[in-house]
Amino acid sequence: MAGEKTFQLGPVKVRVHTSGDPGPAKERLSQDRIVDVALAQMTERGYEAVSMRSIAKELGTGPASLYAHVANKDELDQLLVDRVAREFPMPEPDPSRWDEQLKQALLDMLTVYRAHPGVARASLGMIPTSPGALRNAEGVLALCRAGGVPDQLAAWSCDMFALYIGAVAIEEDVWRTRAATASESGEPYGEDAVVAAVHDHFAALPVDEFPLLRSLAAVMTTGDGDDRVGFAVEIMVEGLKAMSARADR
Amino acid sequence: MAGEKTFQLGPVKVRVHTSGDPGPAKERLSQDRIVDVALAQMTERGYEAVSMRSIAKELGTGPASLYAHVANKDELDQLLVDRVAREFPMPEPDPSRWDEQLKQALLDMLTVYRAHPGVARASLGMIPTSPGALRNAEGVLALCRAGGVPDQLAAWSCDMFALYIGAVAIEEDVWRTRAATASESGEPYGEDAVVAAVHDHFAALPVDEFPLLRSLAAVMTTGDGDDRVGFAVEIMVEGLKAMSARADR
DNA sequence: TTCGATCGTAGAACAGTGTTCGTAACCGGC
DNA sequence: GCCGGTTACGAACACTGTTCTACGATCGAA
Numbered sequence: 001m002a003g004e005k006t007f008q009l010g011p012v013k014v015r016v017h018t019s020g021d022p023g024p025a026k027e028r029l030s031q032d033r034i035v036d037v038a039l040a041q042m043t044e045r046g047y048e049a050v051s052m053r054s055i056a057k058e059l060g061t062g063p064a065s066l067y068a069h070v071a072n073k074d075e076l077d078q079l080l081v082d083r084v085a086r087e088f089p090m091p092e093p094d095p096s097r098w099d100e101q102l103k104q105a106l107l108d109m110l111t112v113y114r115a116h117p118g119v120a121r122a123s124l125g126m127i128p129t130s131p132g133a134l135r136n137a138e139g140v141l142a143l144c145r146a147g148g149v150p151d152q153l154a155a156w157s158c159d160m161f162a163l164y165i166g167a168v169a170i171e172e173d174v175w176r177t178r179a180a181t182a183s184e185s186g187e188p189y190g191e192d193a194v195v196a197a198v199h200d201h202f203a204a205l206p207v208d209e210f211p212l213l214r215s216l217a218a219v220m221t222t223g224d225g226d227d228r229v230g231f232a233v234e235i236m237v238e239g240l241k242a243m244s245a246r247a248d249r
Numbered sequence: 250m251a252g253e254k255t256f257q258l259g260p261v262k263v264r265v266h267t268s269g270d271p272g273p274a275k276e277r278l279s280q281d282r283i284v285d286v287a288l289a290q291m292t293e294r295g296y297e298a299v300s301m302r303s304i305a306k307e308l309g310t311g312p313a314s315l316y317a318h319v320a321n322k323d324e325l326d327q328l329l330v331d332r333v334a335r336e337f338p339m340p341e342p343d344p345s346r347w348d349e350q351l352k353q354a355l356l357d358m359l360t361v362y363r364a365h366p367g368v369a370r371a372s373l374g375m376i377p378t379s380p381g382a383l384r385n386a387e388g389v390l391a392l393c394r395a396g397g398v399p400d401q402l403a404a405w406s407c408d409m410f411a412l413y414i415g416a417v418a419i420e421e422d423v424w425r426t427r428a429a430t431a432s433e434s435g436e437p438y439g440e441d442a443v444v445a446a447v448h449d450h451f452a453a454l455p456v457d458e459f460p461l462l463r464s465l466a467a468v469m470t471t472g473d474g475d476d477r478v479g480f481a482v483e484i485m486v487e488g489l490k491a492m493s494a495r496a497d498r
Numbered sequence: 499t500t501c502g503a504t505c506g507t508a509g510a511a512c513a514g515t516g517t518t519c520g521t522a523a524c525c526g527g528c
Numbered sequence: 529g530c531c532g533g534t535t536a537c538g539a540a541c542a543c544t545g546t547t548c549t550a551c552g553a554t555c556g557a558a
Contacts, residue, residue: 028524029535052516062537064518069535073516074427124416125423129450134459137469141461153480155468160481164409167373167416174374201378210383212390219404220386231402232409239488278506301545311508313547318506322545 029059031069035079039116042080046177047118077122078130084119085132087112090139093146099241102143103233106161109136110229113169117176120169126162136162149244157240164236168229195221278308280318284328288365291329295426296367326371327379333368334381336361339388342395348486351392355410355482356475358385362418366425369418375411385411398493406489413485417478444470 027033037058041050052063052073059065070076089108091101113120126133137158144154175191182189202210202217213220223231276282286307290299301312301322308314319325338357340350362369375382386407393403424440431438451459451466462469472480 065536124420128447138459138462151465151468155465156477156480159477163416164413167412171373198377210387213387216400216404219400228405228408231405235488235492236484238491239484242487242491243484314507
């Protein structure tokens with residue numbers, strides 16, 4: 001609705017220049033531009049805030065226009081996680097410290113997810129042949145190779161790592177949006193308050209039914225997200241090393 | 250709309266027995282009954298097929314009636330995963346084979362999720378104080394205790410295991426529903442066909458960019474869901490044992 | 499037994515959602 | 529020049545979760 005418009009009235013064709021009122025001269029739509037604004041909206045307003053309509057509106061058009069470049073919202077979601085997956089930093093494998101590199105790479109993946117809240121929600125069920133997934137898998141495989149991990153173990157590890165990191169990112173985002181909706185309709189619901197409440201709940205459990213949870217309330221609620229993920233990554237990589245050694249033997 | 254109905258017409262009150270046409274005499278609604286039919290619908294028609302309206306319809310009422318027993322769809326989802334989590338079999342810990350018991354317990358959790366497709370979609374971000382989650386955590390903690398796992402490791406392991414198993418269940422369900430929608434609008438899209446297509450895609454990758462993926466196409470696409478999960482569970486439990494031993498030392 | 503307050507029940511409606519249809523405009527190639 | 533396939537887009541469809549509102553049933557007290 002800007003720049004130039006033509007009307008057909010019977011045999012007469014009228015060309016009208018509507019001096020660009022509602023925004024600058026619009027470029028043509030493209031899959032990239034759609035993914036751009038979708039990612040921007042999701043990054044600053046969360047997963048549920050971005051819809052076909054909100055994207056179209058920011059692009060100055062209607063939702064139907066998007067379907068020329070994107071088949072589905074499902075496909076759009078896949079494009080988003082693929083775009084984000086390309087940002088995962090993948091180190092050059094160094095056989096002398098491949099395990100530390102692998103752990104760091106996994107933590108970096110989570111950091112990238114955190115920079116784009118909501119995107120991770122589509123990471124489960126990611127198309128394994130998308131460019132981002134390929135890059136990711138190739139990088140993890142290279143690190144495993146550098147560590148002498150048997151091929152089959154390395155292959156299955158790619159799956160496990162991607163699944164776990166995606167799950168952590170999703171869970172964090174779920175709690176994030178929950179805190180947001182809870183804070184806008186009542187008292188603040190910060191992470192510390194939630195953790196404290198959980199701790200108290202555990203500590204008040206009946207002894208005969210939940211003795212361990214009750215006595216371990218403190219350690220159950222110790223540590224933030226980074227601690228927990230750091231631990232899990234440690235476990236997985238150490239387990240991978242142990243099983244590699246066992247396979248060699 | 251069954252059994253008995255009264256009409257008020259001015260000062261006159263009329264009581265009419267409508268001989269139970271649209272169903273048996275309806276009982277009162279309750280949270281349990283709502284969760285029952287929601288779980289049944291989800292089990293047989295998938296996550297996206299169950300809505301407040303579909304539940305209400307099967308209960309012979311309108312969607313507004315549900316909100317007297319359930320605050321949200323979010324809360325309903327939590328009730329569903331809690332209900333399912335109660336079905337997780339938790340073994341009596343045996344210190345001589347606690348590791349095998351733990352592995353089996355994790356696989357059993359996945360089996361239960363598989364029996365209720367779609368429910369797992371709400372498992373990420375599960376309320377940790379719900380009865381099902383408590384039962385689950387207590388059971389895992391008991392197994393770790395039997396294995397002499399240090400408390401902090403055991404506590405964080407609960408998190409890791411639940412997250413990973415939930416993620417696997419979700420991913421499986423995503424592919425399941427994708428296959429369903431793909432088969433109803435085109436040729437069948439079975440698991441074997443997808444795996445074969447992925448294999449061919451990997452094998453046809455450019456050598457200079459994805460040498461490992463290309464050469465490892467076979468092992469990357471080897472094994473079904475059980476194989477992959479079995480491997481991941483093995484890795485995690487072995488890693489847990491390794492780190493426990495290291496902490497003792 | 500009758501009254502009255504409360505709780506559960508629903509119909510209707512609101513503001514959204516993803517998606518499709520039909521038509522109009524545009525663009526590259528003959 | 530024209531013309532065919534792609535792109536654009538308003539309108540509409542069938543949904544979704546949720547809220548408002550009034551009506552009915554229920555139960556304790558008078």
